[in-house]
Amino acid sequence: MNLTKTNTSLFNRLRFVLVDTSSPGNVGAAARAIKTMGFSELVLVNPRYPDVLQRDEAIALASGAQDILASARIVETIEQALLGCNFAAALSARLREFSPPVTAPRALALQLAEDVTLTGAVIFGSERYGLPNEIVEKCNVLINIPANPDYSSLNLSQAVQVLAYECRVAASAQETLQGEVAASGIGFQGDTANLVEIEGMFAHLERALIEIDFLDPAHPKKLMPRLKRLFSRAGLETEEVNILRGIANQILTKRRRLDR
Known part of the structure; x- marks a missing residue:
C-alpha cells in the first residue's frame, strides 16, 4: 500500500532512538529496518564509535538505507534525543518494579497511529545492558515484546524491525480513519504535553x-x-x-x- 505521508501521518511523527549502541552493524541494520517500513528518523545517543555512521559495517548492513544513515543524528543525552517529542516508549526485555505502564508493540502502535497529537520516540538500549532505569522512568510506557520465555533475547535490529513493522501496520489501518475524524471536527482534545x-x-x-x-x-x-x-x-x-x-x-x- 502506498500511504500518503501527511503532516499527521505516523511516518512523520515517530523517531527511533538507539542508546549506547556498540555495534556499527546493528546501526546499519536498524536503519534498513526502519526504511523498509517507511520511517526515516534515526537518532543515536552516545554510540560507542563517534564515526559509526561512516563505518563500513554500518554502511554494508544498511543495504540501500544509506540515506537513513546520512540523515541520522548523534547526540550526547536522551534529553537531546527527545526534543520535540511528547511521548516516549522504552523497549526492554527486563520488567522493572517501578516502570511506566507495560504495553505490547501492537497496542503501542495503535495508540500512536490513532492519536495524531503524539510525536513519539521508541527507545532501544545497548546490546549488552539494555536501558538504564533513569531513562525508562522518563518514558510514558515500557514495551515488552512477547517472545519465547526460555529465550527472549532479540538482536537490537530485530527488535527495531518488530516495532517498525507494527507501527506500519497500525498506520495503514488508521490513515483513512484519521482523515475522516479530522474532517468532521467532532470532539475536543487538547495538545499533548511534551x-x-x-x-x-x-x-x-x-x-x-x-x-x-x-x-x-x-x-x-x-x-x-x-x-x-x-x-x-x-x-x-x-x-x-x-x-x-x-x-x-x-x-x-x-x-x-x-x-x-
Missing part, C-alpha cells in the same frame, strides 16, 4: 511535596516514580500540566507566607 513540560511539572510538584512534608527527600520511598507511573497512564495534556504546576505553585506560595 516530555520537557512533564519533567518540569514533576520537579515543581516534588518541591511542593517536600515543602508540605509529604515527601521526605532523605527517604523518598519511590514516591516520585509511582506518581510518574500514575500520570503516564493519564496521558497529560499541556493545560493539565499547567493546572498541576499551578497547584504546586500555590502550595509553595502558601508555605512561604506561613513561614514569615
Whole structure:
C-alpha cells in the first residue's frame, strides 16, 4: 500500500532512538529496518564509535538505507534525543518494579497511529545492558515484546524491525480513519504535553511535596516514580500540566507566607 505521508501521518511523527549502541552493524541494520517500513528518523545517543555512521559495517548492513544513515543524528543525552517529542516508549526485555505502564508493540502502535497529537520516540538500549532505569522512568510506557520465555533475547535490529513493522501496520489501518475524524471536527482534545513540560511539572510538584512534608527527600520511598507511573497512564495534556504546576505553585506560595 502506498500511504500518503501527511503532516499527521505516523511516518512523520515517530523517531527511533538507539542508546549506547556498540555495534556499527546493528546501526546499519536498524536503519534498513526502519526504511523498509517507511520511517526515516534515526537518532543515536552516545554510540560507542563517534564515526559509526561512516563505518563500513554500518554502511554494508544498511543495504540501500544509506540515506537513513546520512540523515541520522548523534547526540550526547536522551534529553537531546527527545526534543520535540511528547511521548516516549522504552523497549526492554527486563520488567522493572517501578516502570511506566507495560504495553505490547501492537497496542503501542495503535495508540500512536490513532492519536495524531503524539510525536513519539521508541527507545532501544545497548546490546549488552539494555536501558538504564533513569531513562525508562522518563518514558510514558515500557514495551515488552512477547517472545519465547526460555529465550527472549532479540538482536537490537530485530527488535527495531518488530516495532517498525507494527507501527506500519497500525498506520495503514488508521490513515483513512484519521482523515475522516479530522474532517468532521467532532470532539475536543487538547495538545499533548511534551516530555520537557512533564519533567518540569514533576520537579515543581516534588518541591511542593517536600515543602508540605509529604515527601521526605532523605527517604523518598519511590514516591516520585509511582506518581510518574500514575500520570503516564493519564496521558497529560499541556493545560493539565499547567493546572498541576499551578497547584504546586500555590502550595509553595502558601508555605512561604506561613513561614514569615
